[in-house]
Amino acid sequence: MPAKGTGDVDNWTRLINYVRTNPDSSLFPECLNYRCGVFYPATYPPGHFLIVYVLGRIAPVNINPHLLFKITVFSFYLLGLAVLLIFHPGLITAVVYLGLPSLIINSQGLGYTDVFFLPQLIGSLFLLSRNKHFPAGLLFGLACFFKWQPVILLPLILVYLFFSQKGKNGLFKPGIFLVGMIVPQFILIWFKADPVTTLKLFLSGALNDPILSAALNLPWLVTQYLISSGRALPNQAGVYFLEISKNNPFYSLMFSGRLIFLLVYTGILIQFTRKLKNRSGFNFFLLSGQLVFFSYFMISPAVHENHFYIPVILSLMLFLRNPNLHTIILLLMSELINFTNLSFFYGLTGIPLINVSKNPLISIILTLIFALVYFRQIRSYWRSEKIVIQPED
Known part of the structure; x- marks a missing residue:
């Protein structure tokens, strides 16, 4: 946890300090619309800010922002293991997951935030395997709420659902999945953010x-x-x-x-x-x-x-x-x-x-x-x- 990590860690710790020193009215919806007064990467969907906001508001102020951020990343890393164990209980799951050095380096050594979408992505895919299409889409939408990379899988998911459909209505499964995927985006509307701005920068992060x-x-x-x-x-x-x-x-x-x-x-x-x-x-x-x-x-x-x-x-x-x-x-x-x-x-x-x-x-x-x-x-x-x-x- 004491590891400095990449420059991204400094960005998030500065944002935690910014949240701690600014009233709510100056954060919503400005930060979700990427007008925060402090650097917030435009290539990241707004889910990152919501996590950082919760950290800055709830955690005791005497906890060092760097340590607080690392604890949060580690918590998501363990949450990913917990979701794996729900679907694949057993010692082998824990041993293999905890024994992959790159996952530890990614989260604890370098402080990357890929773990923020990890539990949702794992849960979504396992629910997909059990034909729970709406909750699978819901979790997949939450995964994309934190980083854009999971969306690369979307065409493959839709093709899988369409061609694995037994029956005449092959569009039903992909449609239900997409409906579930859209639901988490209403979080932005609840916070009075602009979904168009979010979508524009989401695409910009992926393409520009x-x-x-x-x-x-x-x-x-x-x-x-x-x-x-x-x-x-x-x-x-x-x-x-x-x-x-x-x-x-x-x-x-x-x-x-x-x-x-x-x-x-x-x-x-x-x-x-x-x-x-x-x-x-x-x-x-x-x-x-x-x-x-x-x-x-x-x-x-x-x-x-x-x-x-x-x-x-x-x-x-x-x-x-x-x-x-x-x-x-x-x-x-x-x-x-x-x-x-x-x-x-x-x-x-x-x-x-x-x-x-x-x-x-x-x-x-x-x-x-x-x-x-x-x-x-x-x-x-x-x-x-x-x-x-x-x-x-």
Whole structure:
């Protein structure tokens, strides 16, 4: 808990102090509309502010904001385990979950807030597997209320619900799920916030992040090439990434990267619908979801080092439902990629283990290894190899 973490931790602790020193009338709806008087990242949905607001208002003022924030992150980490245990009770669930170093580093070492959507996402997916479509949508909407990344799974979820529908009305299940997903957004209306502003910035966070790459992926190789060849320079001295705005001559890289990811995603959806009837439905959904996020991580621009969080969770859920050698390998591979990305850029506590800017060769080698793993998994998915999915009960 004493770990400094990334710069995001400083942002949240400053916001906690701001809440403590300002009356309610100056916070609602201004902060939810991103006019807070203190930095609140426009790439984050407003759920973060509501958590920080509760912390600043309820917690005793003598508790250090940094410690308070870390305790909260740890609490969500444990809450994620609690939800897993509800659906998969047993010692093995706790041992595997608590034994994944990257989840600990993500939350406690670096202070990332991915855990804020973790319990809702796990609960949503497990409810989905039990055909509880409205509450599944409700929890999924809550997950998206804290970060936009879970929404990447939405097309796959809707396709899964449509094609797993037994009966004539194939739109009923996806429709019920979407209704549930919309309900949590009424929280904004209750706080007199502007849902249009929230949606606009939600989409901006997903589509307008100017960083070409801050992770060990294919756009990272492009970044290193542009920097080493002198064709582009970082916007700030000492940083290791490139910011490419719309007037930048290399802006087409941002568009083309997203387009390629969408094409790959479409291909996965087509393959998913073709093989869903011949596979164990929800387990195959988890496998496909992991590959969708792996594709996003490796191909899309504006990916950050902590964005492999969800593939680890999906691999963990698949292993718990279907433990065999292949799902163990998938989980260990996901864990290794997540751990390597986090530790390479920020170490274990927010202090990089190496100078990223001065050691590009190491990052290039690691990226090429991960790319080979990714292409191997894509090939296996298309050829129905390796991952053995046992029938569901």
